[in-house]
Amino acid sequence: MKEDKAPSSPSLNDRIAQRVRDLRASCGLSLDALAVHCGVSRSMISLIERGESSPTAVVLEKLATGLGVPLAALFEATEPAASPVSRLADQPQWRDPHSGYVRRNVSPPGAVSPIQIVEVSFPPKARVAYETGARxxxxHQQVWVLEGRIEVTVGDVLHRLDAGDCLAMALDHPMSYHNPTRKTARYAVVITTAAASWR
Known part of the structure; x- marks a missing residue:
């Protein structure tokens, strides 16, 4: 029986660069237009697209909002997955240079699916605030706490979440994540662009 093996992949910065270029092109936006649309300077976007910058999660979220996609989309592979299985060793990890949080794209890269799964390791006392807007x-996304405790503020509403708790939200308000404890928290984020059809 033939076993699937993942091909070697470019660095995560190169992947982000390619994704931003491709998404900007698909939206028909110039560098200047995207800069105005998302509130990130033209020079910063240019550096990101050349893979010459290590942007923070906040900057990437602004870009994602301007491009009309979830943050996780900026870490996707440009080519469809060769296999429907995403092996742990092959799942790309990215560390936010500001807060130190580590996100891991769990879903198979480039899979044709409306669902994306991300796992986050959130350091003690870390805080990240996103100027998220409607897309x-x-x-929609749901945050499921696997270990520890986090606080998620959506708009003006604060949600305190312990291990096992799950929060559902739409990506249409500013939001922030905070780990108020002295221990690393771990949570999963499930994201979908498909409207729920069940009732």
Whole structure:
């Protein structure tokens, strides 16, 4: 029986660079237009697209909002997955240079699916605030705490979440994540762009 093996992949900065270039092109936006649209300077976007910058999660979220995609989309592979299985060793990890949080894209890269799964390791006392805005089509996500405790503020509403708790939200308000404890928290984020059809 033939076993699937993942091909070697470019660095994560190169992947982010390619994704931003491709998404900007698909939106028909110039560097200047995207800069105005998302509030990130033209020079910073240019550095990111050349793979010459290590942007923070906050900057990447602004870009994602301007491009109408979830943050996780900026870490996706440009080519469809060769296999429907995403092996732990092959799942790309990225560390936010500001807060130190580590995110891991769990879903198979480039899979044709409306669902994305991300796992986050959130350091003690860390805080990240996103100026998230509405996207079209509407994007929904759920945050499921696996270990520890986090505080998620959506708009003006604070949610205190312990291990096992799950929060559902739409990506259409500013939000922030905070780990108020002295221990690393771990949580999963499930994201979908498909409207729920069940009732």
């Amino acid at each position: 079209e089509p509407r994007i």
